[in-house]
Amino acid sequence: MTKTSFYPPQRTLMGPGPSDISPQVLQALSRPTIGHLDPLFIGMMDELKQLLQYAFQTQNPFTIAVSAPGSAGMEACFVNLVEPGDKVIVCRNGVFGDRMRENVERCGGIAVMVDNAWGEPVDPELVEQALEAHPDAVIVAFVHAETSTGALSDAEVIARLAREHGCLTIVDAVTSLGGVPLLVDEWQLDAVYSGSQKCLSCVPGLSPLTFSERAVTKIQSRKTPVQSWFLDQSLVLGYWSGEGKRSYHHTAPVNSLYALHEALVILYNEGLENAWQRHRDMHNELREGLEQLGIAFVVEQPYRLPQLNAVYIPDGVDDAAVRKLLLERYNLEIGAGLGALAGKAWRIGLMGYAARSENIALCLRALESVLK
């Protein structure tokens, strides 16, 4: 008996990611594979690096895409920057802050937790208190845009506090990159990772990453080897570096990198400021409609992410049944709640290519019809 191909349906992706992908990006994805050491591919990677620097608003020479999803980008930051015994202040206001703690501990570091409630931003005062209570801390780690709650924290202020206390920063920008302002150089962030499948609207599987000179210096002065060979960025740099011959480290995910290049070309040509504005505009359009349906937001207005709208599930509504109906009747995916918000909230994404009026119209109409 023969096996058959898999034909996915055409969904509208308005969850926490993967987001809707432009047909242009899917086309780029399926272009002919060439070798990962082919001079034309190396040329494409140089351009990709510049495009990533634009998206991150940085001049950091160390700006690459990790050949694995955002979780591996997170781990790349921790395994390269944290040595056994290092004290790291970890801000936790959702799932991903807790994953940072896991990373610190698995590197043999000591995690000092700064907790805020789910749905709240990180409170810079609490960060300052922790820095004062732990003068031996060397890193502050926080999530810029919490994908599990839709809350935006003030990366600029937290990074300034960290610097004033001699700490480097590790910043989760998985959901923020391309959706809200993220100014790596101006805010002097040190190690910042993201994901391909959120506001860049590329396929999942890659993690854009940038390290400041300060971060690179810390890596170069390590006393112990990086515990991961695959994520050891001093080795990876031999492949991504523009100087001289590229050395083989691992086989790059060639086609996914075509897609990321294309997604970043789209972002560049739209312009970052325009993309941020579009996300704000679309958020307002969605917000008005949701409010008319009597649906309330989890996050207070000033800290709300336009690209990720966490909203309370109305009383008496069957969470799973509604999401199933949306998927089956309208081919529309919205996200379930995660962690503390599981069963209590939905997460409606307006990320990248998904931040369009037609998606919002579909979402509002479908929700209205299903909630009746």
Add this chain to the structure above:
Amino acid sequence: MTKTSFYPPQRTLMGPGPSDISPQVLQALSRPTIGHLDPLFIGMMDELKQLLQYAFQTQNPFTIAVSAPGSAGMEACFVNLVEPGDKVIVCRNGVFGDRMRENVERCGGIAVMVDNAWGEPVDPELVEQALEAHPDAVIVAFVHAETSTGALSDAEVIARLAREHGCLTIVDAVTSLGGVPLLVDEWQLDAVYSGSQKCLSCVPGLSPLTFSERAVTKIQSRKTPVQSWFLDQSLVLGYWSGEGKRSYHHTAPVNSLYALHEALVILYNEGLENAWQRHRDMHNELREGLEQLGIAFVVEQPYRLPQLNAVYIPDGVDDAAVRKLLLERYNLEIGAGLGALAGKAWRIGLMGYAARSENIALCLRALESVLK
């Protein structure tokens, strides 16, 4: 100024990987992205698991694809199976055996090296001597098909010796899977990883992986946490497992998994035995032609991989100039030598979809013309 798309040329890929990819696989790659928790996607993953079990010839319930390249698959085996202080016998007859040593040491394990010359297979007698000299060893790690030299080692015999001495096996099957017989259950191999971009002729970026019940038991009885969060397979299994609700671990590389599914459907429908025979037949066709050109093989005939032909660069020939000409004039990629064979050998791949008479005709004619 606007940025523009990247259009790669149509190369014929006859290096050590990525290999030529069937248009059918590229089509699957670019199908619409759906959510990684979408019930239809979960269904596809269940089928993918069965197809991987077929390719590996195993019934292991723990059979998945790591969301990153083969190097991460290697690391997934070591970080899950090796605990600090564990003694691991590592066979080294090329680049990838040495990478295994790196992995053992970064896990805090003790690597006992068994060395064979580059181009030779692993000598089972040396493995047996090492097992006798180190009765406290717990794992034997070796490369089934050395991508850096084109040598095939006897996985069945090495695994039997390991078992007789109470050791588990970690097996690199990156280049062997789909190209030469690999019988995971019959040979009782314990942790086997591969790559998507070799004889499966899928895009690079995924690493098929299977763990035996013995390997799973060892993981479950660990005294220390796995040092990698991303590669901690006890967490990953919560997503891949067919029992009950799938729990979110990381965002799966959805489109790459479509492509792997398609590549495995092609392999299933051709049949493993037929695929192995095709690789042998194509190897013989290439070998005859190369011998007529006076080109000699690095590996002795009985240990030669049909899918990866390492050959000596003829005296007086400029290695880089020839490869450049092949690429520029014929859009043909063959591989450079790696490590000890750099500058001394070429690696001509006949992997998966690349193992076709038209590729061989092109390669032989182009080489003949360029070497004149």
